[in-house]
Amino acid sequence: MKPLKAELLLIMVTLFWGSSYIFMKMGLNSLGEFNLIALRFGLAFILAAVLFHKRLRRINLRTVKYGALLGFLLLGVFTCITFGLQTTTTSNAGFLVALTVVFVPLLEVLVFRKKVSPPQIFGTLLAIAGIGLLTLNGSLRIQPGDFLCILSALFYAVQILVTGKAVKSCDSLNIGILQLGFAGGYALVLSAMFETPALPSTMPAWIAIAALGVLCSACGFILQPVAQQFTTPTRTGLIFSLEPVFAAFFGYWFAGEQLSMQGYAGAALVMLGIVASELLGKMPATPHPLRSFRRRRANHL
16 A cells, blocks of 8 residues: 555544544433443444454454553543543643644654654644644643543554554554454443443434444544554654544534634644645755765765
8 A cells, every 4th residue: 555545544534533523422412431432442343343354363462462452542542532521621622632743753752762854843843733723712721631631642642653563563454453342342341330331322322323433433443553554653643633623624514613714724734734744754855065075075085
């Protein structure tokens, strides 16, 4: 798969995730937080396991370990978002969760000692500025919900990096399927401990679970590791910064929410950040004039 195709798949995944906010609100009207997560990932796992049952026969212990770890990270992401929204605003949550774009290259530098190219840094900064304009309203106050959303972004960044490492030695599709099952299983245990697990009791709740399970989870988290092996973790995180843009679009289309001029400016900056990373990041580096002179001189000696 070519990098461009892989990145287009990641954009489609981000589109699904951008729609998830509306469906989560629909589901939480009648379901508990862990119950919603368990149903969402449980349905996704069952669907994926049925479709790819022959592929799952080839799983090994390494794949199971990575699936368990990624499932735990996914649980951390969505648990923090769900409970964080109880004590912070949607705008604050959207901005803070999008800090994943910053955490990915930061963790690459701190943990893996990798170098991030200037175009990628420039694109990331543009995207962060755009997310701030798009989602941040008023002053940002540090509350428990804000901290949880920051922690969610950190979980997300680690999940991206671990996925990038896992797909190098394991079957990417099997990892995508197993992480859904582990995330749903962990959430079911927590729901049994702190809630009363139940099936949806209303049609909107069923629609929400179906959309979250099939599109946002089954398609999203299976396509992510498949496509991510053909691009870099930094670009994956940058593409995921489109999630607030898509969330704003679905809010406008289904809930009648309208963006301000500041919001449209933010969406434009996010797009410019991605274009800068994609186009400038592929340009060959210009050699330093002094180094080129010394190299030519050495060749003549």
